[in-house]
Amino acid sequence: MKLNGNFQNLEQSYLFVTIAKKVNEFTEKHPDNQLIRMGIGDVTLPLAPVVIEAMHKATDEMAKKETFRGYSPDSNGYPFLREAIAGYYQSLGVDVEAEEIFVGDGAKSDVGNIVDIFDDANTVLVPDPVYPVYVDTNIMSGREIVYADANMENGFLPMPKADHPADIIYICSPNNPTGAVYNREQLQAWVDYALDQKAVILFDSAYESFVSPGLPRSIFEIPGAEKCAIEFCSLSKTAGFTGMRCGYTVIKKELCFDGVSVAALWQRRQGSKFNGVNYITQRAAEAVFTPEGIKQTRDAVAYYKRNAGVMVDALRELGYWFTGGENSPYVWFKCPDNMGGWEYFDYLLNEKQIVGTPGEGFGKNGAGCMRLSAFGDAEKTKEAMERIKKG
Known part of the structure; x- marks a missing residue:
């Protein structure tokens, strides 16, 4: 019996494991934190x-x-x-x-x-x-x-x-x-x-x-x-x-x-x-x-798109280079001050209490970039971008 040796060629799936570890360490040190999670691409609104x-x-x-x-x-x-x-x-x-x-x-x-x-x-x-x-x-x-x-x-x-x-x-x-x-x-x-x-x-x-x-x-x-x-x-x-x-x-x-x-x-x-x-x-x-189903689900999509619009407006105000947001629930932007993605992740977590996803987790060309998700709460999305804009 032989195992599939190709599995040994897989890189360790460290991205979200590492993110979870860093977040857990932060919350243990700061139990009264006000973390805003914008990393994972999971939805937050209920079913239609x-x-x-x-x-x-x-x-x-x-x-x-x-x-x-x-x-x-x-x-x-x-x-x-x-x-x-x-x-x-x-x-x-x-x-x-x-x-x-x-x-x-x-x-x-x-x-x-x-x-x-x-x-x-x-x-x-x-x-x-x-x-x-x-x-x-x-x-x-x-x-x-x-x-x-x-x-x-x-x-x-x-x-x-x-x-x-x-x-x-x-x-x-x-x-x-x-x-x-x-x-x-x-x-x-x-x-x-x-x-x-x-x-x-x-x-x-x-x-x-x-x-x-x-x-x-x-x-x-x-x-x-x-x-x-x-x-x-x-x-x-x-x-x-x-x-x-x-x-x-x-x-x-x-x-x-x-x-x-x-x-x-x-x-x-x-x-x-x-x-x-x-x-x-x-x-x-x-x-x-169904016609009613399309209407109700499109209302939820519109909610997330408004969140993305808030993110895009903030990034434009800051002068950050970005893609996404206008036709996507994700905004992808270049980290400020030539920071690496993980470096900026740590900055957002420790200084702004915001969780994003560093671009390095998606390939070498993601280095120095950050992904934020629009699938969160509207008020928390606004609060997160205000924190980022304050520098």
Whole structure:
């Protein structure tokens, strides 16, 4: 018996462990602290009333023999939810069929699991800085990883280059951690590149609900994407499902390599390794896509976007270079006085009683940057920015 040696190549996941340790040490020394936590990207508002109502109704159904549900018809999701998601795409002007939608327990799971259907010999291209899951899941499989430099000069939106040949391309827009958003022309360049390389784009649209009109919310708004892209989305940030766990993956029927349907492979993989999302959660998710559900969840998104606006206004007043905020729940900025990310983290914690996330935790290009989350309380967000502005 041998263990998977690729796990030994993973860097220690120290970021949030280190943050938690530093915060715990601070609170032990200062039990009467007034910490404002802006580091983790977890939501704070409750679920929408229409979602709660749907959950109660579905729970009642599970209590009666006539309406009880056991195993899902298949692991891809109940037809009622897949059709609701397809209708949502139609409202965005994107043609997606219900059969092209696969319901899962969140974008993180699907983004990590999708690599099962790709050969380990493929070369992977990811931006730096980057959401760690993209890197770690491919290290576990032993794939070669190359990095596209995201930096201040390109607004943390790297573009394809001829010297970056790749088979699997990760794009997150709006980006985590930087909050930067690609426009249509930029995404078209990536789609054209993928088609030329005969590569697949893994497009993470977990934060699409924060995008302003005029910017693409789905990779399938871009001509040619149906032949080279897979889209992952989550209800975690759209509808506050971080504790509920529900998302979906879209694979168009046109996506084939060597005559093999990618959707068919994913369906086969899920059927073997996944039993599907529970019925109550799927009914809750269905409610998100009703007219009232969209209104209520958009109200919550607007709340977080107002928080982001407060953060952006403060950073502009201070003259700090930043991305994100306007189309994202994250604001990513250069630390003042040429501080490193960890150095500025310690300063905010000890001097301002604010918890952020140092950019070094997302890759070498994150050095000297800080990420703040807009998913907190409105009054605390205002207070935090006032503390930062006081210097």
